[in-house]
Amino acid sequence: MNVALVHRREAISTVVGALIFLLIFFAAVSTIYFIMNNLSEYVIAVKEYQEQQAWRSSEKLDVYVYDNGGFTFVRIRNLSPNTVIVDYIWVNHTVVDASLVIASGKEVDFNTSQPYFEGIQVRVVTTKGNVFTPRFLVRYKADVIWGGDVYRYYENGSLKLVSRGLIFQDEFEGTSLNTTAWNTYIIDGGSAPSVSQGCLWLRSAMVLNKVAQISDCVVQIRVKSYTLTKSSSSYGAGIFARSSGNTGDQRSTSYVLNFTTTKEIYRVPPPPSPWWASIVNITRNLSIFFNERVLARNTNYGPDNDTWYIIKFALNGTRLEGFVYYDNSSYLLAKVYAEDISRTSGWFGLIDEDVNSISCFDYVRVYGNSTIVIDNVKAGMIVKLIKPNGEIYKRFEVLCDMQDLTIMLDDLPFPLKNWIIEIS
Amino acid sequence: MDKGVSVIIASVMMVLIVTAAGAMIYSYAQGSFSDLSSSFTEMFTSSSESLKEQAVIVDYFYVNASTSNISFAIYNYGSTDIEVVSVIINGTACTPHEEVCVAPGNWSWINVSFPSFLISENLYVAKVVSKRGNVYECSFSP
Numbered sequence: 001m002n003v004a005l006v007h008r009r010e011a012i013s014t015v016v017g018a019l020i021f022l023l024i025f026f027a028a029v030s031t032i033y034f035i036m037n038n039l040s041e042y043v044i045a046v047k048e049y050q051e052q053q054a055w056r057s058s059e060k061l062d063v064y065v066y067d068n069g070g071f072t073f074v075r076i077r078n079l080s081p082n083t084v085i086v087d088y089i090w091v092n093h094t095v096v097d098a099s100l101v102i103a104s105g106k107e108v109d110f111n112t113s114q115p116y117f118e119g120i121q122v123r124v125v126t127t128k129g130n131v132f133t134p135r136f137l138v139r140y141k142a143d144v145i146w147g148g149d150v151y152r153y154y155e156n157g158s159l160k161l162v163s164r165g166l167i168f169q170d171e172f173e174g175t176s177l178n179t180t181a182w183n184t185y186i187i188d189g190g191s192a193p194s195v196s197q198g199c200l201w202l203r204s205a206m207v208l209n210k211v212a213q214i215s216d217c218v219v220q221i222r223v224k225s226y227t228l229t230k231s232s233s234s235y236g237a238g239i240f241a242r243s244s245g246n247t248g249d250q251r252s253t254s255y256v257l258n259f260t261t262t263k264e265i266y267r268v269p270p271p272p273s274p275w276w277a278s279i280v281n282i283t284r285n286l287s288i289f290f291n292e293r294v295l296a297r298n299t300n301y302g303p304d305n306d307t308w309y310i311i312k313f314a315l316n317g318t319r320l321e322g323f324v325y326y327d328n329s330s331y332l333l334a335k336v337y338a339e340d341i342s343r344t345s346g347w348f349g350l351i352d353e354d355v356n357s358i359s360c361f362d363y364v365r366v367y368g369n370s371t372i373v374i375d376n377v378k379a380g381m382i383v384k385l386i387k388p389n390g391e392i393y394k395r396f397e398v399l400c401d402m403q404d405l406t407i408m409l410d411d412l413p414f415p416l417k418n419w420i421i422e423i424s
Numbered sequence: 425m426d427k428g429v430s431v432i433i434a435s436v437m438m439v440l441i442v443t444a445a446g447a448m449i450y451s452y453a454q455g456s457f458s459d460l461s462s463s464f465t466e467m468f469t470s471s472s473e474s475l476k477e478q479a480v481i482v483d484y485f486y487v488n489a490s491t492s493n494i495s496f497a498i499y500n501y502g503s504t505d506i507e508v509v510s511v512i513i514n515g516t517a518c519t520p521h522e523e524v525c526v527a528p529g530n531w532s533w534i535n536v537s538f539p540s541f542l543i544s545e546n547l548y549v550a551k552v553v554s555k556r557g558n559v560y561e562c563s564f565s566p
Contacts, residue, residue: 013442020446024453031457038468045472052478088531090483090497095531121483127529129480129501 056128059084061102063124064137064424065157067116074110074122075137075424078102086110090123098124118156138423144415147218148368153376153423162375165368166415168212172200172361182207182349183247189355200361202237202352203228208246215242215345218370219313220413222327222362225352237359239313241320242346250349255338257313257322258353308362310413314370317344325413335411367414375404377423383407386420393419474556478502481552481562482531492538494518498552498560500526507555511536514548542566 061084062077072091078084086100091114102108112122124132136157148165170181177184177195184193190204200207223237238258243250308327313320322336348366352359374383381398383405396405409416483497494513500506508524510517511534518536526532534552542548544566552560 013438016439016442016446020450023450027450027454027457031461034461035464038465042468042472045475049475087501087529088482088499093483093485093497095497123482125480125482125499125531127501129478129499131480131482131499 052128055082056130058082059126059128059130061086061124061126061130061132063122063132063134065120065122065134066137066139066422068111068139068141070116072112072114072116072120072122073139074112074124074134075107076100076102076110076124077107078104080104085127086124087127088125090121090125092121118154118158135424138421140421140423142416142419142421144417145372145419145421146367147370147372147409147414150373150375151421153374153378153381159374159421159423165372166365167214167217167368168209168366169363170200171198171363173198177207181209181211183210184208185247185249187249187353187355190352191358198362200350200364201358202350202361203358204352204355206240206250206349206351208243208250208349209347210246212348212366213345214315214348214366216316216369218315218367218414219348220310220365220367221350222308222310223359224308225357225359227357228355237311237361238351238353239311239348239364240351241313241315241348242343243349244343244346246347246349250347251351251353253343254346254349255320256351256353257311257320312370312413314410316369321410323411323413365414370408370410370412370414372407372409372421373404374407374421374423377403377405379403382424384420384422384424385409386422388418388420470556473504474558476502476504477506477554477556477558479506479526479552479554479558479560481550481560484550484562484564485533486542486566492540492542493535494538494542494550495533495535496550496552496562497531497533498524498526499531500528503528506558508534508552509555510553512551512553513538 058080059082060079062079064075066073066075074089076086081104083104084102086098086102089096089098089110089112091112094114096112096114098110100108100110114120122134124134126132138153138157138159140151140159146165148163148167149161150163150165151159152162153159168181170178172195175196177193177200182193185206185208186192187204187206190202193205193207194201219239219241221237221239225237238256240250240254240256243254245253310325310327312323312325314323318339318341320338324335350361350364372385377383377398379398379401383396383398384392385394385407387393394407394409396407398405477500479498479500479502481496482499484494485497486492486494496511498506498508505528506526508520508526510519512518513536516539518538521535521537524532524534547563547565549561549563554560
């Protein structure tokens, strides 16, 4: 009995002790489980945080702000390897909801609909918490750009015209020639110059400008000629420049850019080069140019009759250049050169040299040269000249600070209308 | 018989002592484990929440009057709400004029009053403190 009791007592103690041990064990296990569970959630949170930070630091946007019709536009270029979502754009303390999804390498132009002013503050905020401060992008939309215009870039992101290239302009409106601007001279057998239908009409006559004495510049006309009588030496409309006076016949004192009403055909040596045609000529006494080539003249009056052309006569030091375009200005038809060492300044005029033709001048425009200058630009800037249809005509990268950037536009007639100068 | 009674008493006492001691140990262990568990839970949860709370000061705006009223724009790009409790400007704590709680993906102005004029071109450092203890810093110059 005693032995049994003792054994029973020990058994109870053992069971109680074991139960307590098990309880403590399960409490410990459950505690460890909860701790591990929380640790796991924490590790996931850390991992997400690190992934987000990595993503955040990989975000790289090129942001530019520019004026477009008085409104603040923002151009955002995604340079990062991932898609970036722009959540908000702060424009001078006003928040604009953007929600722009920009794929890697893509560019987006965004209208904030906020008024633009110089020194405007813009901040672009992505969903990853990056805040990008833009550089100013100047998009200078010019109603007209004249050759010889000088523009200055300012640090606050503006571009201003500081010097206009236009020297003289006559659109020949009304019914009479502006005699305060022009003298007239009638060549043998010609008619008095007249103005009608928005044009100056010349037949074997000339008008000589008495307002603007010129040196280096460009004289540009829009003109068409009608051949009245078939002639083997018919010269139509022309520009003359650097004449010694502005009265009387100045052909012998000037270089004349002639636009012939007949086609002149030259053979370019050495054979078998193709036939080469010219419908424009720079002459002095009608003889100095192309003298190394064999001259012939065809008997057709050619397509130049009754067709509008734009002619540019560029005077640059001793160099004289003639450019002829079709009226849509998009196609350079002819380009000729000559040298003149006799005179560096003088008067200019318009001429029809032949009684066999009559010429109609729509306008004459005189401007500084065929360049535009942008000064105060900085190293690293990119300057673009953009056509009205959005096509980039020229692009330059500025290599050093304070450089005056000169953009040569020899092949274009002026003015350029609604073109854009973009600086970023 | 006497001997038999004392054995029973001894047995009962032994069971009681073992049970009592076991209960005490279990109770102590349970309490410790519970404290440990809740401490870790709190620590990890708090740290996780802190990590999920992410914000940036995007903009500021100020008006110099008798005091300087300054507004800071805070953008929440994290995944949890942010409650702003204080803004410290150059060591001076400023309480927001109104309660600011910003949901994820949203922004809000925090309006505070700085007890003196802001001096033009001086550099100021503003620290926005959240309820979770995160600090978002920005520097500005009026």
